[in-house]
Amino acid sequence: MNLPENYIPIILQIAVGAGFVLLSILGTHFLGPRQKSTSTKKNESFECGVEVEGNARTPFSVKYFLTAVLFVLFDIEIVFFYPYAVNIREFGVEGFFAVLTFISVFFIAFVYVWKRGALDWDK
Numbered sequence: 001m002n003l004p005e006n007y008i009p010i011i012l013q014i015a016v017g018a019g020f021v022l023l024s025i026l027g028t029h030f031l032g033p034r035q036k037s038t039s040t041k042k043n044e045s046f047e048c049g050v051e052v053e054g055n056a057r058t059p060f061s062v063k064y065f066l067t068a069v070l071f072v073l074f075d076i077e078i079v080f081f082y083p084y085a086v087n088i089r090e091f092g093v094e095g096f097f098a099v100l101t102f103i104s105v106f107f108i109a110f111v112y113v114w115k116r117g118a119l120d121w122d123k
Helices: 004-031 062-079 081-086 088-115
Strands: none
Touching: 062 081, 062 088, 081 088
């Protein structure tokens, strides 16, 4: 049954979470340090007493980030194969075709990414 008193723990947890967030935001605003003035010396990079050489914010190629995102995307795909591998007998033929559909969607995505040149480092 969904009685209103069954929702009290959930409402209490949401209230505590929202209160913590509000308290943290207000606490950092009022208790945090105030930056009165900026200077070029303060804004310089500090390298443990060693003089700075070059810019620490060297831009990376977009290919690096794209490859990282694609790796995570296709790597996470492997996680979804584990439940199928464990329960292969229970899924039967219907489960087999579901996994084939899953694999084909990722294979089509892989071919698309490959044809678009996202995996070519030379471009």
